[in-house]
Amino acid sequence: MVNSLKAKGIVCNLNPGEISVRGIQCKGKVDSYPEPVHIYIPKNYNKSDSNSFNVFFHGFESSVNIFQVNKKDTNGMGDFGARLNASEKNNGILVVPESRGEGVTYQKYFQDGTGKNFELFKNQIEQLTDNKFSKITLAGHSGGYLPVTALLKYPSVGDKVNRAALFDGTYKTSYPIADWLNKNPENKLRLSWTTGGEVVEKTNGFIALVKNKNQLIQVPTDGSHIANIKDGGFADFLRDN
Numbered sequence: 001m002v003n004s005l006k007a008k009g010i011v012c013n014l015n016p017g018e019i020s021v022r023g024i025q026c027k028g029k030v031d032s033y034p035e036p037v038h039i040y041i042p043k044n045y046n047k048s049d050s051n052s053f054n055v056f057f058h059g060f061e062s063s064v065n066i067f068q069v070n071k072k073d074t075n076g077m078g079d080f081g082a083r084l085n086a087s088e089k090n091n092g093i094l095v096v097p098e099s100r101g102e103g104v105t106y107q108k109y110f111q112d113g114t115g116k117n118f119e120l121f122k123n124q125i126e127q128l129t130d131n132k133f134s135k136i137t138l139a140g141h142s143g144g145y146l147p148v149t150a151l152l153k154y155p156s157v158g159d160k161v162n163r164a165a166l167f168d169g170t171y172k173t174s175y176p177i178a179d180w181l182n183k184n185p186e187n188k189l190r191l192s193w194t195t196g197g198e199v200v201e202k203t204n205g206f207i208a209l210v211k212n213k214n215q216l217i218q219v220p221t222d223g224s225h226i227a228n229i230k231d232g233g234f235a236d237f238l239r240d241n
Contacts (some may be wrong), residue, residue, distance in 0.1 A: 001041060002026075004130035010039065019043050021074065022081030030128065032120045033097055035105050038067065039125070040081045040094040052092030052241050053122055053133035056080065056234075057110075059142025059169075059226075060103040067096075077226045087238035092135070094238065095125060103143050110147040115154030137163040137241045139190075141229050145169030152180040165190035165237045168228040170203040178209035185212060190240075192219035192232025 002012055002024060010028035018025070024041040058066040058078075067078040074082035084094045099105040109117045126132055138161055140148040145166050152158040153176050162184065166174065170193060181187050193203045210216055217240075221231040 001045065001047070001129050001131060005039070005128055008128050010128060018081075021085065022069070022079065023085045025081045028128075030097075030121060030124050032117065032124050033105070033109055035098040035100060037098070037125075038080065038096040039129070040084050040096070042084050042087075042090050042092075044090040045093070046090045047131060048091050049132075049134060050091055051131060051133050052089075052135035052137060053125070054084075054092050054094045054137045054238060054241065055139070056094060056096045057106060057138075057140040057144030057147045058096065058099065059140075059144050060099070060101070075230065077229060079230075083230070083235045084238055086235040089238050089241070092133075092238070092241065093129065093131075097121075103146060106144070106147045111150040113154075115151060115157040118151055118154075118157050135163075135241065136161045137165075137237075139165035139167070139234065139237060140169050141167040142169055142225065145171060145174045149174050149177055152177055162187045163190075163237075163241045164188075165192070165232075165234070167192050167232045167234065168194055168197055168199055168225050170199045170206045172202055172205070174202075175206055175209060178206060181215050182209075182211050185215065188215050188217065188240075190217045190219065190233065190237045192221060192228055194225055194228050195220050195222050197225055197228075 010026050012026040023043045026039040030037050068076050069079045070076040138148045219232050223231045
């Protein structure tokens with residue numbers, strides 16, 4: 001996979017020490033998307049028919065600092081490679097597209113009303129990695145709930161997803177995700193929120209709309225808004241897929 005990425009101009013960090021902690025971290029451009037795309041590959045990656053395509057949408061206010069990594073530990077808010085490695089999942093990759101400003105790029109390319117742009121995006125990642133992904137998961141933090149909500153509403157995408165996650169991203173306009181849950185009893189959502197944050201009331205409103213509460217993995221946290229990505233169990237979400 002790495003050779004395929006490198007051949008197509010994607011830059012990967014192949015430092016052995018980094019790989020042992022964060023797997024292989026790659027960054028580059030995809031033809032169908034104008035901003036940089038981060039691709040994370042677990043250290044013991046296994047190519048198989050059950051490979052999963054995990055996509056994470058960052059928050060709008062955190063777009064500048066979301067990819068920060070602490071070299072001394074794995075507590076950096078954007079240490080996605082460490083989250084994937086900690087999940088011990090070895091048959092899926094994690095893709096995190098960057099978005100400019102107030103989610104401008106997400107809105108233009110992933111909230112297109114059809115889901116066609118996302119399908120094209122996935123197909124091009126498959127070409128870049130020389131792989132096929134049989135499963136799709138979607139996760140979003142804060143303002144990243146908007147593309148997750150939109151994509152789950154589009155049958156061309158939402159019908160192929162049965163695992164999703166929101167980290168401090170339960171706003172009123174995310175309520176249609178409850179429809180996605182109610183539509184299929186096999187669908188599950190990891191729902192995490194900071195108990196001292198601004199989304200507590202809306203989170204309770206969202207939970208009330210879900211008919212089968214067993215479809216929800218509820219993870220309240222008492223840390224900061226940004227820390228909710230880690231405290232809310234993003235690694236656990238990846239592991240469960």
